Amino acid sequence: MEDKIKADLKEAMLAKDETKVSTLRLLISEITYSKVAKGLKNSEEKLSDEDIIPILRKEIKKRKEGAAGYRSGGREESALKEEEELKVLEAYLPEEMNDEELTKIVNEAITNIGATSMADMGKVIGIVMGKTGGNVDGSRISSLVKEKLQG
Numbered sequence: 298m299e300d301k302i303k304a305d306l307k308e309a310m311l312a313k314d315e316t317k318v319s320t321l322r323l324l325i326s327e328i329t330y331s332k333v334a335k336g337l338k339n340s341e342e343k344l345s346d347e348d349i350i351p352i353l354r355k356e357i358k359k360r361k362e363g364a365a366g367y368r369s370g371g372r373e374e375s376a377l378k379e380e381e382e383l384k385v386l387e388a389y390l391p392e393e394m395n396d397e398e399l400t401k402i403v404n405e406a407i408t409n410i411g412a413t414s415m416a417d418m419g420k421v422i423g424i425v426m427g428k429t430g431g432n433v434d435g436s437r438i439s440s441l442v443k444e445k446l447q448g
Contacts (some may be wrong), residue, residue: 298346298389299328316378320385327352347430350390354434357386394433402428403441415446 302321309317328344331352360383367376406424410417421442426435
């Protein structure tokens with residue numbers, strides 16, 4: 298995925314797509330920070346897709362929150378810019394798991410650990426996150442687990 302992002306940056310630079318260029322540069326910067334944090338010293342070493350997906354999700358969350366903040370402050374133009382960047386980032390995420398599959402995994406996790414109350418929510422979410430491999434937004438998992446444990 299890292300190679301694809303870098304190749305897409307070059308394409309965007311040639312196409313003079315300023316939004317995509319700035320968004321991908323920032324993403325590459327975040328990937329580089331993550332490499333340093335993991336102790337990868339050789340610039341040729343790559344992060345796995347599993348390492349890049351949480352970085353993408355974090356950047357996507359920032360854009361969603363930014364757009365909402367700008368809208369509430371009456372800055373529609375800035376909100377639209379954040380949403381354009383959001384679309385660029387979302388293109389790199391794998392397709393999300395459907396509700397039926399996610400519900401099955403949540404139910405299995407609840408059964409496996411014998412979760413009965415909201416006190417077990419963190420344990421259940423941890424198991425589900427591990428089994429979904431980053432293919433599901435954490436807020437989606439959280440709301441489904443909460444619904445199951447409260448219901």
